[in-house]
Amino acid sequence: MEFIDLKAQYQTLKTEIDTNIQSVLSSAQFIGGPYVAELEEQLAAFVGRKHCLTCANGTDALQLAFMAAGVGRGDAVFCPDMTFISSTEPAKMSGAVSVFCDITPDTYCLDPAGLERQIRAVLEEGTYTPKAVVAVDILGNPCDYDAISPICEKYGLTLIEDAAQSFGASYKGRRTCSFGYIATTSFFPAKPLGCYGDGGALFTDSGEVDALCRSICVHGKGPGGKYDNVRVGLNSRLDAIQAAILLPKLKALEAYELDARQAAAKRYSDAFAGKFTTPFVAEGCVSVWAQYALLAESRKQRDQIAAYLREKGIPSMVYYPKPQHMLPVFLDEPRYGETYPNASDYCARTFSLPMHPYLKEAEQRKVIETVLEML
Ligand SMILES: *Cc1c(COP(=O)(O)O)cnc(C)c1O
Secondary structure, eight states: OOSSOHHHHHHHHHHHHHHHHHHHHHHTOOBSSHHHHHHHHHHHHHHTOSEEEEESOHHHHHHHHHHHTTOOTTEEEEEESSSOGGGTHHHHHTTOEEEEEOBOTTTOSBOHHHHHHHHHHHHHHOSSEEEEEEEEOGGGOOOOHHHHHHHHHHHTOEEEEEOTTTTTOEETTEETTOSBSEEEEEOOTTSSSOOSSOOEEEEESOHHHHHHHHHHTBTTEETTEEEEEOSOOOBOOOBHHHHHHHHHHHHHIIIIIHHHHHHHHHHHHHHHBTTBBOOOOOTTEEOOOSOEEEEOSSHHHHHHHHHHHHHTTOOOBOSOSSOGGGSGGGTTSOOTTOOOHHHHHHHHHEEEEOOOTTOOHHHHHHHHHHHHHHO
């Protein structure tokens, strides 16, 4: 059994994907070109945003966003304590500090109250300038933007939506990737919309921000082209082959994969209700179920379940075993006395089960039975 069955997806979409790859090979246009342009147009339309710019991966997308927002030395960037390191790593690279905030105990996303507490603490202490907030739609579940956006406005902070795990989810009728100054996503193979290598994208409604990012991602090119460099930038592009792979995958995601993900999540939640803490999706939100994560009653029980599943040949994962504030690389980041009870408790008890749109009911039944057997 696969945790995320990319082989089954490929078998389903093989004809279209192979044809598209072959067409890129025949055209010999490997960078840019019609597939990249078409993909950017379709992605922007799908999420309901004016502009989409593809790039080399989701971490670069965040780096481009931080560079466009002018994040640098002396700045504080706020993000949830439970996320992947990419959420603030690029800001850290440009000299900012990462200020972690606790998550909510139910959605596991950035807690608006925890965010405001940390912003006030940074302002009061005075060493760093609050600059940006990275709201992460963790496990595919959207953040509470109606609470987070006004906080960013109140303190003059740039909101960046890290939608690496949530492409296809929505918040009160709006797709993820449509929030903030810039939203970013990742096409790493295991994400809800993945390519066959690395890839990423940025979304914005501002033509100016889009143009700025298009310059930064090609070595800071100027009006005179790529040898007319007006700023220091990156080399960060999505390959034409990846765009050609993503187009049929985007179509499948919209046509049936999103529904299949909902159905699988519902079967898990029905089976595990009352036995574990099942995932909570807030009113008006739709998760894309990048992961289906349960909370066991203790770290010990979580580890026992993982070991039992391994023995029975069923893959499970822990997203994530450590909150950000406990990563060795971040031990010296300023914490302002925050103790992160919700993120710490979540990381101690969470485990994720196989989840993808090609999960067969019989396979899923086996996963459910094996977990319940262990209890
Ligand atoms: C995967 C991920 C990223 C980074 O994406 P890459 O394409 O792997 O660079 C950023 N943020 C979160 C929350 C992620 O899960």
